[in-house]
Every structure is written in structure tokens, then in C-alpha cells.
Amino acid sequence: MTILLVNKSIPAVANQSSLPESNRIVQQLSETSDLLQQGKNYYQNGQYAEAAKVWENTLNYYQEKKEVVSQVQVLNYLATVYKDLGKTQQSQTTIAESLNLLKTFKKQDNQSNLLLAQALNTQGTIQILQGQTETAIDTWKQAAAIYDRIGDKTGKLISQINQAQGLETLGQYRRAKTLLEELVAELQNQPDSLLKAQGLRSLGVALQTVGDLQESYTALEKSLVISQQFNSRSDVSAVLFSLGNIAKDLQKYDVALTDYQKAVSLSPEPQAKLEAQLNQFSLLVKLQRWEPAQALIPAIETNFALLSPSRPAIYAKINFAESLIVIERARDNLNAAKAAQLLAQAIQQAREIKDPRAEAYSLQQLGKLYQQNGQLTDAKKLTQQAQKIAQEMDAADLVARTAAQAGTIAQEQGDIKNAIAAYEIAFNYLQSLRSDLVAINADVQFDFRESIEPIYRDYVSLLLEKGDDQNNLKQARQVIEALQLAELDNYFKDACVDTHPVAIDQIDVQAAVIYPIILSDRLEVILSIPNQPLHHYSTQLSKKQVEATLKRLYSYVSRGYIREESFRLSQKVYQWLIAPAEAKLNSSKVTTLVFVLDGFLRNVPMAALHDGDRYLLEKYSVALSPGLRLFPQGLERKKLGVLAAGLAEARQGFSSLPAVTGEIKEVTAKVEAKVLLNQKFTRDSLKIALDNQPFPIVHLATHGQFSSNPKETFLLTWSDRISILDFDRLFQKRRLGILEPIELLVMSACQTAAGDNRATLGLAGFALRSGAKSTIASLWSVNDESTSNLMKEFYQQLSNPKLSKAEALRQAQLKIKANPAYEHPYFWAAFVLVGNWL
Structure with a gap:
């Protein structure tokens, strides 16, 4: 997960189109404050190596003068820039030195507390890079408390946003979202200011990462109003850029293009203009609007010419090159040469500014271009160089990318053994990155459907090319299970689904x-x-x-x-x-x-x-099953008890389900039961019933929909809807082990969204969110009367302890099929059992 590495110790400054060499700065600038500012200029421009040189010289000066407070300030700066250069250990050593110096302060005033909070904020960003996420969250909490004590609202906000994104890294999206909502509420109570506008913008970006696009849009809209109120062109432009990204995610493409264009018109900074133009350009390419895309190229190239070498400038070149390659493939208009030139420039500039991550990324993209053009020897060489740098930096996302690319190249060269080995590296790194891949990561720039899913499939394809090699088949099965899990993670924007590897022999030998x-x-x-x-x-x-x-x-x-x-x-x-x-x-x-x-x-x-x-x-x-890793447990059959809730009357624009009343009556006729029908069936009443009695079976007879969009996946109640994203709250006591987990969840009268390729992820999602061992639901909107009959028969069969749940459903379906009126699969085949079948 990308952490908002905003550090109050390095404030934003305007880009400068021309900057002198750092070794001349020391001779020409006599005031150390000028050196500090020059370093900030370099840093803000993404010229991290130059910033480091300047601050190292500044630190030497302060050490000679024994000015401890200034040393701490510069050490905080250096720790941040070392981190951005990929020198994690040097960064950790530097921030530790800063914290040790702070301990020598005899007087704890606002200045020393501010420096301590800045150091802790930086330390948290380093800890999370080292995989110490929980420690990082605690560090940010300490920083937030200090900022709060000295009345620094900006610092506190930054620390809290970092905490929220740390929680996302742990897969604790619910807690992250709660914290972000608290920050939104807190900002609402503050008087309007540019700080408030910037805080709302940061929250909007963070909420977008969580996947809450509506809340993100609301926060950004409020930021826009305040930014316009204070006539800040740069802030208005930045918000419009983020709103454009939201509109793109919501597939409101014309709105996105308009927002990007407004951002370009308003921004006073070439880098910001360029970022908006590139998003506009890539979207036009995606929509195959070739003429306006082509017309945008000269303006993009003009803004490139205004930028000094920096990481943002290099990433912009890569972004531009990727879009040009897409046009090349679609239109054959000689953009490949221009893309290759851009990527070669990016590599050279990354080496000039000593930015290994940008260099690896540029090399990988140029290797990809050569591979697509059939120049496999050069492609292999470039990809290996990129992978070597990525491994030295321990940049897991880049190792996964480069390894997969190396696998593709080896396969095209006919070297299947090395292709499989390369894909294995990519797969293992993707597994380690699981929580980072649940949401689109602006830095990693991985899109699940386009970038991640094909790696799993290509790896399986290689493993299954020849024969029945058991090692290959076992690995292929593991990859398929991992893909199922990754798809669910991506669906939920949540990586907290538990897995329990299990052998089929341990579940059911038949x-x-x-x-x-x-x-x-x-x-x-x-x-x-x-x-x-x-x-x-x-x-x-x-x-x-x-x-x-x-x-x-x-x-x-x-x-x-x-x-x-x-x-x-x-x-x-x-x-x-x-x-x-x-x-x-x-x-x-x-x-x-x-x-x-x-x-x-x-x-x-x-x-x-x-x-x-x-x-x-x-x-x-x-x-x-979405995978045996997710539903391995079988529970012994206990005395049947049912919590049955249903909606027979027409509500919220949905038609009535007249057979529901009879269905629930039949389902609960011969067992201990609690019934919530029509007005008595609400979200709150269902939660109370679930919390108070340990029914092994929950039967919900109501309208509902499974969709590839979690926000469009729901169950209808009398007065509201139960979203899949809230489903786990209803079953919380059972998931935590306070009450017995649900043996069987039945969702009658629901349907999958027609023509939706990923809709049944919503069906599996309800099963996972409830913690139910088994779930029965329908693949399409079924006949009301035949469903009622099927459910009645299913529960009769289920009362036989010798029958598994799968066999009970089968016998019920066979009984319905035997009726000539219901012989067509439409009437009996819709219902499927997901999860444990015993």
C-alpha cells in the first residue's frame, strides 16, 4: 500500500526548470539556510540524489558548528531522501541518529517536540518499508499525539492518514475506513482554509485507495469548493485531477476528460500539467479516440521539455511511452521508435540522478517494448538488468513484474524450464504482496485485471504444457487456488480472508x-x-x-x-x-x-x-468452492434450528414474492425457529436475532443481487438493504467465536447480475463475509413457486443425518425436476451450494 509520505520536515516548493550542480552550491551559497532550501527544491523536483548531496554537506557544516537542533532537522530530511533512494538501511541509521540526538535535549519546547514528531513520522515510513507495519502504526500514533499536544493540525492529520494506510497494508480496511471517516468529521468542524482543503484532498485520495469512491468524491468536492473560495489555482487543479481519477474509476469517461482538461488549464506547474495531460492521453487511448489523442502529443512534449531530470519526470516518460505503444499496436503509426527513445532517455536520466527504482522501472518497460517487437535477446538483457536492480533494492512489486516479463521472453525463446522458474519467482513475490494488490496502487501502477491476473494464467499455462508431471500439477493447482483468492481480495478491496490449506483426502474420500x-x-x-x-x-x-x-x-x-x-x-x-x-x-x-x-x-x-x-x-x-483453502472445515450435523427472514410484499421498487410466506412456514414447521417476516425483517432485527441465539441455519428469502461491483451486491430488507460490505458486521459474534458459526446460509430469491462475468464473486463474498461453512444461493431470478417447493424438499432431506448438504440439495432438485411443469433446468438448476458440502 502506498503510504502518504508527506513529511512536514520537507515542505512543498515550486519546481525550478534549471538547477545548478550541488558541488558548486557549496562554493556559491554562504548561508546554510539557502543550502537547506536548495535541497528542498531538489527533493520536491524528485531529484533525490542531488538533494542528498546538498543535505550531507549541510549536515557536515552543522556538525562542525555543533548546532544540534539544526543537525536533527537535516537528519530528518536525509532519512526521508535515503528512503526514497531505496537506501532503507542508511535511512534507518540516519533517523536513529536523529532520535538519539533528540534524547540529549534538556528542554522539551515546541521546537524540539516538532522535530521529534517529524522524526517519528519519517521512522514510521521506514518501518513499513521493512515490513514492520504494526510498529509503524504505533510510531505514527506517537507522532500524532505530539503534534496534537503542540497544536500542529497539519502534522497530526498527516500522521493519522499514514496510520489509516498502514491499517490498509495489514488488510484491516474496516478500521482504516473508520479512522478516515473520523478525520473527515474532524475537518468539517474546522474553519475553511487551504489547510482544510488540502486535508480533504488527501483524505479523498486515501478513500479512493480503500475503494470507497463515493466518500472520496464527497471529500474532494468539498476540497474543491474551499480551494476555489481561496482562489488557489494549484489547489483547484490538484483537486480536479483527483476528481478526474474518481470519474475514470466510475467509468464516467467524459467527466474525467473534462476534469483533466480543467486541471491542465489551471495548474501553474509543468509537472502537474503533465500528469493531468498524461492521464487524459491514456484515457483517450483506452477509449480509442485516436484523433484527439494524437492532437495532445505536441503539448505533452512541450511540458516534458520544461522539466529537469527527476523521478516524477521519468515516470511520466514511462507513462507516455506505454500509451504510445498501445497506439502503435492498434494503428501501426511508428510510435514504437518514439516510445523507445523516451524510455532510453528515462534510463539515462535515472542514472544521472542515481534513482535505482526509476532506472529499474524504465529498463523493464524498454525490455517489454523490445519483447513486443520480437527483439528477444535485447529484451532479455534489459529485463535481467531491471530485475537485478529490483532484487538489490528488495522492491517486491518490481521483482514480480520483471520476473514475469523474463518468463514471457524465455517462453518465446523456447526455454520452458527457465520460463517456469521465472514465473515461479513472480508468483512468490505476488503472494508476498497480497495486501498491496487489493487496491490500485498509484506507485506500483498494477491493475489487477490487466497486470496481475495474466501472470497467474500464463504461469498455469506453462506448468500444464506437457504431460502429467506431479510437481507441475501440484504447483498449478496452488496457483489456481491463489488466483481465486486474489480475485476475491481484489473484489472486496480487502486482504483479510483467512486461508487454511487442506488436502481433499482429509475432507471426503468420495x-x-x-x-x-x-x-x-x-x-x-x-x-x-x-x-x-x-x-x-x-x-x-x-x-x-x-x-x-x-x-x-x-x-x-x-x-x-x-x-x-x-x-x-x-x-x-x-x-x-x-x-x-x-x-x-x-x-x-x-x-x-x-x-x-x-x-x-x-x-x-x-x-x-x-x-x-x-x-x-x-x-x-x-x-x-472458491478454493479448498477457504472452505475446508466440515461440522458435525447438529439438531436443526433455523433463523428465517423473508420479504413477501413489494418493497423499494421490487416486486412481491407471494410464495415466501409459505416457504418460510414450511422451512420452520418442524424445527426450532425464529421468524422475521416483512415489517419485522430489518437489518437491525436480523443482527439482534443473530447475536442472541446460535441458530446453525440462517434462511433469507428476499430479493437480492450478486454483482461484480460490491456496492451493487445486496440483500433487500423491509426498510433498507444489507450490503455485502456490511455483511460481516451482522455475523461478527460468530466470526469471532463468541457464538457457534453458521453451518448453512440459504439465500432464496436472489440472482446474479445478468451478463456479469464476475458477479458470482458476490455470491462467494456473502458466504465468506458471514463465516458460514456452506451457502446456498441462486444463479438467476427463479420461479417463486418452484423455489418454495424446492426449499421445502431440501429441508426435509437435510433432516436425514445420513445425507450431506450437497446430497440433500441434489435430492430436492431431482424431486422438482420430476414434476413435468418444472422439468427444464431453469426451475431447479439455479441453486448452487458454495463451500463445505458435507
């Missing part, structure tokens, strides 16, 4: 696990049967062909259309996933199939696959 994964050129399937080696098989079809078939099958089955066509498509998918494994499944006497599904396969009911004679449902119990 269950087989099927892992299909959709690759660019084929559909691969790994088969795991207890006490047998792993097996895999593949179908040579492109991702586009596979997804087109799956979407057509989903459309026919979920709407009850054309039985002949749905049969044909269902048999085709059966041939892909099941047919190659049938002999092994039969000989192993497997009774349950557990699917760890990928992509749009999650939307397709596996029970409705057809072998030409029978549905899969007629041969096996079926369950789904």
Missing part, C-alpha cells in the same frame, strides 16, 4: 475436485481424486470461443429457452469438463464433484451439464 481454468488458447482442467495422482486434460479453444459458448448456454438455461439448443451446448461443456474424467471418476466410486470454477464458468450451473443421456445432477452431488 469427492473429486475439478479445477477448470480458461487460458488464452485453451481450456485446461485439473482433476483431483483422493489417494490418486493429479490428472489434467485440455480442449484447444480460444478464450473467446469458450466464453461465447458459456454465455449462450447461460442465456438459454437461465431463461428457460430452446431446450434442443441448450442440450447441445450443455453436452459440449460436459465434453470439456467431465467426459475425459468419467472413467477415473467411476473407478474411484466418486459420489460428489466439487468445482473450483474460473471466469464465466461460475455463472453456469454444473448440475445442468448433460452427457447426452442424463444430467450431471442425476449422477453426482455437486458443490462449488
Whole structure:
């Protein structure tokens, strides 16, 4: 997670287009205050090595004069710049020296307290880089307390924002969001000022990182009003830039482009103008608006010419080059040469200013360009140079990028062994970066769908290219499970989902696990049967062909259309996933199939696959899992007790569900039960009921939707909606072990968002948020009456202790299917069991 490394010890200063060499400064500037300011100028321009030289000379001067207070100030500056140069150990030593000098102060006045708070703020940023996140949070708390004591509101705000982002790094997004909301409330009570505007802007950016775009937008809008009130062009421009980023995330592209253009017009600084122009340019390229994108190039190049070498300038060149490469691929208009020239300049400038991170990033991008142009030898050399620098700096994100790129190059050269080894490095580093990847990181610049997901898939593709090598198959299975987890992390913008690695043999010796994964050129399937080696098989079809078939099958089955066509498509998918494994499944006497599904396969009911004679449902119990790491535990069957809540009447624009009343009556007829129906079913009443009695089963019969957007994933109550993001609060006592966890969560009458490739992540999300061992929910909006009948039959079957939950659902579905009126899969196949099937 990017920490707001804002340090009051180094205030912002204007960019300067021309700066003298540091060795001449010492001769020309007699006043040390000028040296300090010159260092700040260099630092603010991103010229970290030059800033370090100036401050090192300044420190020597103060040490000779034995001016301890000034030494502390400069040491704080140096610790920050060493950190930014990647010299973490030197940075730690420097800040420790500053803190030791502070201990020698006999008088604790405002000045010494301010220096101590600055030193602690810097120390926290260093600690988090060293993986000491909890220690860093404590350090920032100390800094905030000191700032508060001396009345420095800016310093306190910075320290608290850093605390919140530290919590994000730990995956504690709920606590981070709560802290940020408190800061927003505190700022609201302050009189309007530019400080307040800047604080609100910082909070807006932090809230965007958490994934709370609406709150982020609100904070930024308030910042904009205040900035305009004080006629601060630079502040107004900065807020508009951030608002443009929010609009882009919300896919309001025209609004984003307008905001970026306004930011360019208002900003007095070339660097700020350039950043807004580059975001505007990359968005135009993404939207394939080639003419306005091309027209923007001269203005971008003009602003480049105004900048001295610095990290922001180098990153801007990389950003520009990437967009030019996209245009090159789409339009073949000779932008590759210009991109290569920009990247070569970036490498040279990074070396000039001694910025290894910027150098590694530039080398990696130039290597990528050479690789795309087929110049593999040069691409390999550049990528290896970048990886070596990244490893020396212990920059995990860059190591992951460069290693994956090295794997791609090795694969294209036919060196599969080294390609696999390179991807293994990338995969391991991605695992270590888990909490950093849950939200888009402005510094790392990783977008999950575009940058991270392909690494997992390409690695699996390599591992499964040849034969049934057990080591490769086991690693491929581990990567598939990790991808499932990474997708859920990315969905929630939260990395706090617990994992428990487990072997299938330890769960159910009569269950087989099927892992299909959709690759660019084929559909691969790994088969795991207890006490047998792993097996895999593949179908040579492109991702586009596979997804087109799956979407057509989903459309026919979920709407009850054309039985002949749905049969044909269902048999085709059966041939892909099941047919190659049938002999092994039969000989192993497997009774349950557990699917760890990928992509749009999650939307397709596996029970409705057809072998030409029978549905899969007629041969096996079926369950789904986002991965056995997430749902390994099985609980012993206890006396059934149900908390049932439902909504039969039309509410909040949703239609009535008249069969819900009868459904809940049937579900609760022969068991201990608590019922919340219609007006009695609210978020608060549900929480009270969950907190007061340990029901093993929770049955919710109400409208709801599973969507790829967590904010559009909800359950409807009488007066409000229960968001997936709030679901864990309802089940908090059970998740913490105060009450028994939920054995089974049933969500009746919900549906997935039509045509939404990632919607079923919301279904799995409800299961994970509740802590339920098993969840039953529907893949589409189902018939009210058939659902009621199915649920009645399911609970009757579940009362038989000899039947697993998966088998109880299967028997209920078979009973519904036997009714000629409900024979089509539309009526019985929608309901799926997610999680533990026993």
C-alpha cells in the first residue's frame, strides 16, 4: 500500500526548470539556510540524489558548528531522501541518529517536540518499508499525539492518514475506513482554509485507495469548493485531477476528460500539467479516440521539455511511452521508435540522478517494448538488468513484474524450464504482496485485471504444457487456488480472508475436485481424486470461443429457452469438463464433484451439464468452492434450528414474492425457529436475532443481487438493504467465536447480475463475509413457486443425518425436476451450494 509520505520536515516548493550542480552550491551559497532550501527544491523536483548531496554537506557544516537542533532537522530530511533512494538501511541509521540526538535535549519546547514528531513520522515510513507495519502504526500514533499536544493540525492529520494506510497494508480496511471517516468529521468542524482543503484532498485520495469512491468524491468536492473560495489555482487543479481519477474509476469517461482538461488549464506547474495531460492521453487511448489523442502529443512534449531530470519526470516518460505503444499496436503509426527513445532517455536520466527504482522501472518497460517487437535477446538483457536492480533494492512489486516479463521472453525463446522458474519467482513475490494488490496502487501502477491476473494464467499455462508431471500439477493447482483468492481480495478491496490449506483426502474420500481454468488458447482442467495422482486434460479453444459458448448456454438455461439448443451446448461443456474424467471418476466410486470454477464458468450451473443421456445432477452431488483453502472445515450435523427472514410484499421498487410466506412456514414447521417476516425483517432485527441465539441455519428469502461491483451486491430488507460490505458486521459474534458459526446460509430469491462475468464473486463474498461453512444461493431470478417447493424438499432431506448438504440439495432438485411443469433446468438448476458440502 502506498503510504502518504508527506513529511512536514520537507515542505512543498515550486519546481525550478534549471538547477545548478550541488558541488558548486557549496562554493556559491554562504548561508546554510539557502543550502537547506536548495535541497528542498531538489527533493520536491524528485531529484533525490542531488538533494542528498546538498543535505550531507549541510549536515557536515552543522556538525562542525555543533548546532544540534539544526543537525536533527537535516537528519530528518536525509532519512526521508535515503528512503526514497531505496537506501532503507542508511535511512534507518540516519533517523536513529536523529532520535538519539533528540534524547540529549534538556528542554522539551515546541521546537524540539516538532522535530521529534517529524522524526517519528519519517521512522514510521521506514518501518513499513521493512515490513514492520504494526510498529509503524504505533510510531505514527506517537507522532500524532505530539503534534496534537503542540497544536500542529497539519502534522497530526498527516500522521493519522499514514496510520489509516498502514491499517490498509495489514488488510484491516474496516478500521482504516473508520479512522478516515473520523478525520473527515474532524475537518468539517474546522474553519475553511487551504489547510482544510488540502486535508480533504488527501483524505479523498486515501478513500479512493480503500475503494470507497463515493466518500472520496464527497471529500474532494468539498476540497474543491474551499480551494476555489481561496482562489488557489494549484489547489483547484490538484483537486480536479483527483476528481478526474474518481470519474475514470466510475467509468464516467467524459467527466474525467473534462476534469483533466480543467486541471491542465489551471495548474501553474509543468509537472502537474503533465500528469493531468498524461492521464487524459491514456484515457483517450483506452477509449480509442485516436484523433484527439494524437492532437495532445505536441503539448505533452512541450511540458516534458520544461522539466529537469527527476523521478516524477521519468515516470511520466514511462507513462507516455506505454500509451504510445498501445497506439502503435492498434494503428501501426511508428510510435514504437518514439516510445523507445523516451524510455532510453528515462534510463539515462535515472542514472544521472542515481534513482535505482526509476532506472529499474524504465529498463523493464524498454525490455517489454523490445519483447513486443520480437527483439528477444535485447529484451532479455534489459529485463535481467531491471530485475537485478529490483532484487538489490528488495522492491517486491518490481521483482514480480520483471520476473514475469523474463518468463514471457524465455517462453518465446523456447526455454520452458527457465520460463517456469521465472514465473515461479513472480508468483512468490505476488503472494508476498497480497495486501498491496487489493487496491490500485498509484506507485506500483498494477491493475489487477490487466497486470496481475495474466501472470497467474500464463504461469498455469506453462506448468500444464506437457504431460502429467506431479510437481507441475501440484504447483498449478496452488496457483489456481491463489488466483481465486486474489480475485476475491481484489473484489472486496480487502486482504483479510483467512486461508487454511487442506488436502481433499482429509475432507471426503468420495469427492473429486475439478479445477477448470480458461487460458488464452485453451481450456485446461485439473482433476483431483483422493489417494490418486493429479490428472489434467485440455480442449484447444480460444478464450473467446469458450466464453461465447458459456454465455449462450447461460442465456438459454437461465431463461428457460430452446431446450434442443441448450442440450447441445450443455453436452459440449460436459465434453470439456467431465467426459475425459468419467472413467477415473467411476473407478474411484466418486459420489460428489466439487468445482473450483474460473471466469464465466461460475455463472453456469454444473448440475445442468448433460452427457447426452442424463444430467450431471442425476449422477453426482455437486458443490462449488472458491478454493479448498477457504472452505475446508466440515461440522458435525447438529439438531436443526433455523433463523428465517423473508420479504413477501413489494418493497423499494421490487416486486412481491407471494410464495415466501409459505416457504418460510414450511422451512420452520418442524424445527426450532425464529421468524422475521416483512415489517419485522430489518437489518437491525436480523443482527439482534443473530447475536442472541446460535441458530446453525440462517434462511433469507428476499430479493437480492450478486454483482461484480460490491456496492451493487445486496440483500433487500423491509426498510433498507444489507450490503455485502456490511455483511460481516451482522455475523461478527460468530466470526469471532463468541457464538457457534453458521453451518448453512440459504439465500432464496436472489440472482446474479445478468451478463456479469464476475458477479458470482458476490455470491462467494456473502458466504465468506458471514463465516458460514456452506451457502446456498441462486444463479438467476427463479420461479417463486418452484423455489418454495424446492426449499421445502431440501429441508426435509437435510433432516436425514445420513445425507450431506450437497446430497440433500441434489435430492430436492431431482424431486422438482420430476414434476413435468418444472422439468427444464431453469426451475431447479439455479441453486448452487458454495463451500463445505458435507
